[in-house]
Each structure stands twice: as structure tokens, then as C-alpha cells.
Amino acid sequence: DIQMTQSPSSLSASVGDRVTITCRASQNIDNYLNWYQQKLGKAPKLLIYSASNLQSGVPLRFSGGGSGTDFTLTISSLEPEDFAAYYCQQSYSVPYTFGQGTKVDIK
Amino acid sequence: EVQVLESGGGLVQPGGSLRLSCEMSGFTFGNYGMTWVRQPPGKGPEWVSAIVAKSDVTHYAASVKGRFTISRDNSKSILYLQMNSLRVEDTALYYCAKIRAPGGTTRDGADYWGQGTPVIVSS
Numbered sequence A: 001d002i003q004m005t006q007s008p009s010s011l012s013a014s015v016g017d018r019v020t021i022t023c024r025a026s027q028n029i030d031n032y033l034n035w036y037q038q039k040l041g042k043a044p045k046l047l048i049y050s051a052s053n054l055q056s057g058v059p060l061r062f063s064g065g066g067s068g069t070d071f072t073l074t075i076s077s078l079e080p081e082d083f084a085a086y087y088c089q090q091s092y093s094v095p096y097t098f099g100q101g102t103k104v105d106i107k
Numbered sequence B: 001e002v003q004v005l006e007s008g009g010g011l012v013q014p015g016g017s018l019r020l021s022c023e024m025s026g027f028t029f030g031n032y033g034m035t036w037v038r039q040p041p042g043k044g045p046e047w048v049s050a051i052v053a054k055s056d057v058t059h060y061a062a063s064v065k066g067r068f069t070i071s072r073d074n075s076k077s078i079l080y081l082q083m084n085s086l087r088v089e090d091t092a093l094y095y096c097a098k099i100r101a102p103g104g105t106t107r108d109g110a111d112y113w114g115q116g117t118p119v120i121v122s123s
Helices: none
Strands: A004-007 A010-013 A019-025 A033-038 A045-049 A062-067 A070-075 A085-090 A102-106 B003-007 B010-012 B018-025 B032-039 B046-051 B058-060 B068-073 B078-083 B092-102 B110-113 B117-121
Touching: A004 A085, A010 A019, A019 A033, A019 A085, A019 A102, A033 A062, A045 A062, A045 B110, A070 A085, B003 B092, B018 B092, B018 B117, B032 B068, B032 B078, B032 B110, B046 B068, B046 B078, B046 B092, B058 B068, B078 B092
Parallel strands: A010 A102, B010 B117
Antiparallel strands: A004 A019, A019 A070, A033 A045, A033 A085, A062 A070, A085 A102, B003 B018, B018 B078, B032 B046, B032 B092, B046 B058, B068 B078, B092 B110, B092 B117
């Protein structure tokens, strides 16, 4: 199975900060990498697909990058509604594993 | 507007069975792959199973293979997950979700999710 490792596991930031979350795959996954946001008590929400494509309706402050084994999710300027957990997921080969998550909370 | 409604969860004893259903509307169900993802209490999401649009290809996590069966009825726009030989470690909130890309693949993100249906396996 492909292991997905996110860093950091948690971070504290302020509104307006630039935040970057990293996801590393244990083997090459080309660009089959998705990012989700999950708020407490809600289902995950797709933010980025195919590593760098912004899902319809997602604000432009979210961006994704990388290919192969190393990927990033960047929030250019944190808004109050962005405090949540973020998960990467590879869809290159089954099982389509998720990272362990990054919790972004208010400093 | 896409709508997703899961049902069928509940409390079951170890070794028991449940069938989850996921009714979807607002898009051409038969053109998209579908997936089940679960989330144990206080933990991150765990991919469980996926099925391509025409039902001829299915995939499972090793932890559920041989016990769970994913299926779909494209005429009714319903996705199913038959869960047999349930274990305590299967306890989780189970989500169904639509795969984003048209054409039936499962190799993409999931863009529409249900609210989740809880499965509790306990004696």
C-alpha cells in the first residue's frame, strides 16, 4: 500500500497568514493527489484534485502543487472559515489512502 | 443540485450484518464512479471501497475484503455497501461519495459526499 505522510500534524496560525501543508507519498503517484478540508461534524470537502486543480467553488486562496512523491497545499491568506483539518489522499492505486491529517487552529 | 442521502447504519453485534444505502440525485448517476469512506470516532478518513460506473470493476481495502460488498443500481441511482461479519474495529461513520471525473473512473477525488451514517459494532 502507498503510505501518505502529512506534515505538520497540527499548526497554529493567525488570520491573514500564509500556510503550507506538505504531503509525501511512499512511492511515485504522478499527480493523483487530492486535498480535502474537513470541519467538525461535517463530511470532507474536496479542495484540490490532480495535485493542482482547484475544485469548482473553492476560493482562489487555496492552491496545490507537486508531482511524483512530494505535494503541497497552500492557503495564501487564512480566513476565519479555514480553521479546520486538512487531508491529502492518493488516487493512483488502491487502496486510495489518506494522510493522517493536519489540524489548523487559531493562534 | 446534487443530493446524497445515506441510510442503513445502526448498532449491531460482532459477527452481524448491515446494508448501507446511498441514494443520489441531481446528476447522471450511471456516468460516475462511486466510493465509500469511513471515519472512526476521533480519527481521520479511511478509504473502504470503490466501484466504477458500469459495476464491472470493484475495489476494497484489505481490512474489509471478503466481508464487504459494494454494488450499485444505476436504474435507481443507489449505491450499496453490504457489510457482513462485522467487527468492533468497523465502528465508524460511513460516507458515500461521488467520484469527480465523468467516464466512470475511480482514480480521482470525490466531490459530493453524504452526511454519513453511523455504524456501531458492539456486544
